[in-house]
Amino acid sequence: MEEKVFDLVVVGAGLMGSAAAFHASQLSKISVCLVGPPEPKNRQEVEIFGCWHDEGRVYYRISPLHTWQVVSSRSIERLANLEELTGIKICTKTGCIHIYKDKKKHEENIEVSRQLDLEGQDISHTWKNIFPFLNMPEGASICYEEKCAGHLNPRRLVEAHQKAAQLAGTHLLKEIVMTVRPSETMMHRWEVVTESGTVLQCQQVLVATGGYAALKPLFQHVKPGFVPKLELRTQTVAFLQISEEEAHRLWRMPCMVIRHPFKNLDGGYVVPPIKYPDGKWYVKMGHGRAYEETRSSLAEVTHWYQQQSGVPECVQQLTQYLKYLLPGLKVESVCGDGCLTSHTPNGEPYIDIVAEGFGVVLGGNGYGAKCSEELGRLSVHLTLLGEWDSDVPRERVRIIWEAETVNKVH
Numbered sequence: 011m012e013e014k015v016f017d018l019v020v021v022g023a024g025l026m027g028s029a030a031a032f033h034a035s036q037l038s039k040i041s042v043c044l045v046g047p048p049e050p051k052n053r054q055e056v057e058i059f060g061c062w063h064d065e066g067r068v069y070y071r072i073s074p075l076h077t078w079q080v081v082s083s084r085s086i087e088r089l090a091n092l093e094e095l096t097g098i099k100i101c102t103k104t105g106c107i108h109i110y111k112d113k114k115k116h117e118e119n120i121e122v123s124r125q126l127d128l129e130g131q132d133i134s135h136t137w138k139n140i141f142p143f144l145n146m147p148e149g150a151s152i153c154y155e156e157k158c159a160g161h162l163n164p165r166r167l168v169e170a171h172q173k174a175a176q177l178a179g180t181h182l183l184k185e186i187v188m189t190v191r192p193s194e195t196m197m198h199r200w201e202v203v204t205e206s207g208t209v210l211q212c213q214q215v216l217v218a219t220g221g222y223a224a225l226k227p228l229f230q231h232v233k234p235g236f237v238p239k240l241e242l243r244t245q246t247v248a249f250l251q252i253s254e255e256e257a258h259r260l261w262r263m264p265c266m267v268i269r270h271p272f273k274n275l276d277g278g279y280v281v282p283p284i285k286y287p288d289g290k291w292y293v294k295m296g297h298g299r300a301y302e303e304t305r306s307s308l309a310e311v312t313h314w315y316q317q318q319s320g321v322p323e324c325v326q327q328l329t330q331y332l333k334y335l336l337p338g339l340k341v342e343s344v345c346g347d348g349c350l351t352s353h354t355p356n357g358e359p360y361i362d363i364v365a366e367g368f369g370v371v372l373g374g375n376g377y378g379a380k381c382s383e384e385l386g387r388l389s390v391h392l393t394l395l396g397e398w399d400s401d402v403p404r405e406r407v408r409i410i411w412e413a414e415t416v417n418k419v420h
């Protein structure tokens with residue numbers, strides 16, 4: 011493998027990287043290598059994690075932010091093709107309700123939906139007829155996005171993109187990348203060096219390592235002293251285990267995106283019952299800005315993931331909120347977990363070229379699962395072909411750098 015020169019090496023085999031490898035593999039005469047570790051079996055033994063190590067991520071199209079509305083729409087409309095191509099089921103269409111305390115924001119959402127023909131319905135006064143098993147906060151404004159909304163399985167999405175990419179000839183290397191350095195020969199442009207000593211030679215490289223882009227010295231040769239500006243925010247999730255009978259009772263339950271406070275929480279999101287690999291059913295709830303904390307070094311991030319609990323007080327609050335939304339829910343047990351989302355200063359993703367033949371796709375801002383298919387495509391077309399074919403203005407997704415601090419990069 012070391013003698014081969016790839017047209018493209020994608021660093022990071024998570025949601026965006028796997029989508030990017032798939033799209034590159036669909037271009038003719040392009041050789042691709044996707045590098046990144048698989049999901050760890052035991053979190054105590056590793057220091058690199060991914061945001062896709064779960065069974066449920068909410069997807070929907072209505073968004074007040076133009077970029078996320080565009081990229082989520084393009085992504086979601088193609089997921090059925092990917093399911094067909096690979097035979098892997100990714101999406102569960104449950105619809106999604108957006109719950110607002112602020113009536114003005116709700117009306118803005120309805121207006122976005124109307125302008126873009128997304129068919130969001132104002133069910134503020136009729137929700138009880140549609141979802142009689144739910145309880146909504148008093149006076150809440152509610153938009154029901156019935157079409158092209160529900161939850162997707164991020165593990166299956168990664169698997170599907172990788173399967174389709176491999177069918178088209180992509181190599182998959184399950185290693186962690188230490189750095190990317192310029193080549194000293196004219197035969198290839200970049201060398202991707204892994205922690206176990208493999209050196210991959212390539213003409214183009216695309217970094218899609220999520221929050222770890224700022225925690226490993228991947229950019230030390232291309233932008234010495236700087237790292238992509240990404241704020242890593244902790245996310246706690248509460249898993250409420252329920253019986254199969256309860257799961258069947260709630261079979262019509264939609265996903266929920268909640269911008270309405272409850273006790274210490276300012277909002278959150280809910281994923282309907284899913285059967286997890288342990289054979290048990292769980293309803294899941296995560297939070298909004300309340301309880302988010304920042305993590306800025308690799309050691310802090312590793313510790314957060316290895317705790318595998320999230321913030322216990324937050325798990326309690328989420329449990330109470332979920333029981334309020336689902337009156338009479340029979341809960342058998344509760345557990346928490348922690349993950350991290352990476353945020354850019356302007357809330358836009360980074361899709362950019364940082365040096366000749368060196369692209370990046372980073373900054374999911376909490377929306378990266380439902381948008382990864384399109385973010386991967388855009389980044390590959392930009393890196394390999396120099397093309398930008400999107401309604402999102404190119405200027406919006408430029409990378410922002412910050413000076414590297416001593417303890418940030420490993």
Ligand SMILES: Cc1cc2nc3c(=O)[nH]c(=O)nc-3n(C[C@H](O)[C@H](O)[C@H](O)COP(=O)(O)OP(=O)(O)OC[C@H]3O[C@@H](n4cnc5c(N)ncnc54)[C@H](O)[C@@H]3O)c2cc1C
Nearest residue numbers: 022024025026060061068187220222349374377378379380
């Ligand atoms: C609790 C939680 C809930 C969420 N809910 C939603 C939701 O409902 N809807 C939604 O759309 N989004 C949601 N998200 C966000 C979404 O999961 C992320 O935005 C998305 O996963 C980002 O994709 P990514 O490819 O940038 O990062 P990841 O999916 O994390 O992939 C990055 C990959 O890079 C690899 N990597 C890192 N460093 C290296 C290295 N040095 N060498 C090689 N590989 C490396 C990692 O192993 C990982 O696999 C949620 C996130 C969390 C944490």
